[in-house]
Amino acid sequence: MPEQDTSAKTKEYYLDTPQECDRFFLKGSGNYDWGMKNRLARIFNPASGKTVMLAFDHGYFQGPTTGLERMDVTIRPLAPHADALMCTRGALRTLMNPEVPQAVVLRASGGPSILKDLSDERIAVSVEDALRLNASAVALQVFIGGTHETQSVHNMTSMVDACNRYGVPVLGVTAVGKELTRDARYIGLAARILAELGASIVKTYYVDDFETVTAACPVPIVIAGGKKLEELEALQMARDAIDRGASGVDMGRNVFQSDAPVAMIQAVRKVVHDGASAEEAFELYRELTSRGV
DSSP: OOOOOOOOSOOOOOTTSOOOOOOOOSTTOTTSOHHHHHHHHHHSBTTTTBEEEEEOOTHHHHSSOTTOTTHHHHTTTTGGGOSEEEEOHHHHHHHSOTTOOSEEEEEOEEOOOTTSOTTOOEEOSOHHHHHHTTOSEEEEEEOTTSTTHHHHHHHHHHHHHHHHTTTOOEEEEEOOOTTSOOSHHHHHHHHHHHHHTTOSEEEEOOOTTHHHHHHHOSSOEEEEOOSOOOHHHHHHHHHHHHHTTOOEEEESHHHHTSSSHHHHHHHHHHHHHHOOOHHHHHHHHHHHHHTTO
16 A cells, blocks of 8 residues: 655645646647647757757668768767757667757658659658657658659658657658749648648748748748758858748758858857857857867
């Protein structure tokens, strides 16, 4: 039998203090279950409401990308400066220290390589394996307007159904092929479709009139870094995206292909979390670079 409560201290029920009902900080996430919210709070900083994700999942379709030939050398030093790591299960298991405290957003779609039609993807990871790896979310590519649009949408909705059983968020990535126009009309269409079909986060590209994209999307949007830009240009893109409603960035090449990757990711953090201008963040980048960071 459990021991009796024999404390002489008077019980205090705080009868004049109503129980607080916490309001969750993240856009469109207030009605999720506790586990879903907890995982999202690992990805997004509750203080700023934003995230700096480090994407290094490129090898799942294009092999040893420049800067990712030896991820144990190039990515490990960057991981402590990210809020979340977006990667494949192979990279996570073989190259990342399990003591790393950052959230993991696990790439869960795949199939074709750059030699084939990229839109012909399938689900490549089960939710059970994602949970085994303690992932905070899973990510799938969705090819709105692509040859295999319907298949990629079904990939995502099937994963949403599976993940909802365990409280795991799904990040939907809007894939933009060479044949599709990157403008607010297309990006807004794709982002809204993904959100309507159950994605908890949308990753897409920054475009002109981006505020119309974020306004019409009921869940948080993080921007993709895309191709390598000059450091100041990449920082300005991050600043513009945040100012126009983005909830963070998911950068890869603009970080790990930088001349000073560790300095660059810290500069990105200054923009996203501290509200710095691109010029202020670039000054930090130059200062850290001059110190050999």
